[in-house]
Amino acid sequence: MTPSPTLDWLDAAAADRKARHLSRVLRPRTAGEGVIDLASNDYLGLGTHPEVVEGAIAATRRWGAGATGSRLVTGTTTDHQALQAELADFTGHPSALVFSSGYTANLGVVVALSGRGSLIVSDGGSHASLVDACRLSRARVVVVERGDVAAVERALAGRSEERALVVTDSVYSADGDLAPLTALHAACEGYGAVLLVDEAHGLGVRGAGGRGLVDELGLTRHENVVVTATLSKALGAQGGVVLTSERVRDHLVDTARTFIFDTGLAPASVGAARAALAVLRREPQRADRVLEVAEHLAAVTGADRPSSAVVSVILGDAERAYAASQRCAELGLRVGCFRPPSVPEGTARLRLTARADLSDADLSDACGVLTGVLADSRVPA
Template sequence: MSNDRTFSTWLDDVEHRRRAAGLRRELRPRTAGSALIDLASNDYLGLVRHPEVLHGAMTALRRWGAGATGSRLVTGSTTEHQLLESELAEFVGAEAGLVFSSGYTANLGAVTALSGAGSLIVSDAGSHASLVDACRLSRARVVVAPHSDIEFLRAALATRSEERALVVTDSVFSADGDLAPLVAMHQVCRDTGAVLVVDEAHGVGVRGEGGRGLVHEVGLAGEPDIVITATLSKSLASQGGAVLASEKVRAHLIDAARTFIFDTGLAPAAVGAARAALSVLTREPHRAAAVLDRARDLARFTGAATPESAVVSVILGDPQRAVDAAAACRELGVHVGCFRPPSVPEGTSRLRLTARATLDEEELALIETVLTSVVAGASA
């Protein structure tokens, strides 16, 4: 049997197993002007088509061109990037910021550059895939802590032989929408000389005063042993990522973060859009509270627990049941997320609903009708 035939057979076998388990994924391109009500996107503040955000993108596009033209260290850094970094840092209460091409590369860059051989990383079991991959690439010893288990975290740090240690976690966990116990985690880090890396992808724009994030909300903004990572693709309606920390951390990442050094800079249009979105949020802080209000509506419609973030999970268990329920919602005019393994643990496949600040009363009425019907049918 040829190598090509062996490879092809392997691909066929893998696809068959995935399909049998209800885990086959398909791309469904959106169409412009779709009438579907969107409860699947991460446009939490409803800014992706805001006139000021579009104007910010177009202004940067005309000024700087379509692409960054190179890595940030060569030609890809513009004054627009620098302004966004300082504005983001000021917003969340950090000393400095560094913009990456995505939230994923921000996490990879921060964790790998701040750890390395001879260090320890303790990662929460619920951490996002980008943090998981960062741990795998770090060359550090990695310990996965049970979700939000403070005593396990304390023991892992207290008994380590390594001089340097990182603790990595989401602030708002992307699948369940629950909050990390950041105050307790930081105290353990402070007691044991570790650094806490917090991914605020789902926190910025939703939690904290005016959407400044969970780190700011719990009074830890600006602490020297906390490193915040964030994405621009959710509440800030654009694309890209950032690390927000001390000036020393920023300088170190410029020298050592491979996903910063060797990656093309974020496109200027995305930078301009993110700056404009941040400006709108700063001027209209009520949008953050509105997200949580709409999330409570979604929880009420589905019988889910009271949410702490924009994310409302409706656990159905079986992957195919979740796929069928999502399809039923779509047929009735509502687009919802469908999370299955490996995105979530086995037996917890779900509809993942994301609230948007700008949902109106007419949309909410239809959403209630659809979700009540579909969830009842899927749970029967």
């Protein structure tokens, strides 16, 4: 392919990223590579669970490889319906609507519940999918500092719009801290707003048996609390879900563009998610094990005591964080490396994710690698 001068600006942009140690590289995994994984979001270890794999296989045999169309045409099967009912029952919500990913669930619900003439107050720690949803909404958007309830109240109190939506993660994805959901809900109640909570990192980890932080705090009974979650983290599958009242669900079916115009979730992912949810119901101790492993990792690395599966080891400099992650990989330990723009400048970090299926021996080996790498002179100070 002949390079086009029209796109020569890409070279300068790439050089700038490389100079700041912000270049990304795709590193394909291979089956059976034998590394200890502290980077994936498979918190409960269900992605390779035999029952979950068999659930995917059985659904594929029953329905085929793809959903064949959008949810409103041919993309809804009886398995989709069953998964929605099971997710709603597990989390304590009246209704559920499954999307093709957590990203599309957030895009769909935020846009459908806002629009021109409404206000969105967005927490500064929100996931990129919520940020993008706000940009697409055509609403007036006010971004507040992470967890700043007073700023949320000021934005709601000073609004001229009739409708308002407050959006936040329940568990902030970069460091695993918990959002002040109870206080945020009180602010929404006081000023007539809806609270949208992304439980991507809360489902399967927080709450009784992994039912999520919203359930743990007793907020599921309020219709003005709408929850989204992903099926690709603790449940080890793929897809997203909105958990809400029946009338909000009906509104989404009629108006959420990422539901109406996107191909439905593949049968294999539906089958896997249903099987994973069944395992979690039977083995609720998996959620407790995740937090136990996270606390152990935090103690070894000097990180703050974790509130979720995520343990954030802040190293500051992007070059140092990248070098540390590479050294871990050389020693058979896969860890996450978060650099700007995923995190603020000067806060590059190793992001460790605890797993319920990590054996005591593997945990000990992982801690040994982390201790050595963080003290390694080859990792820039």
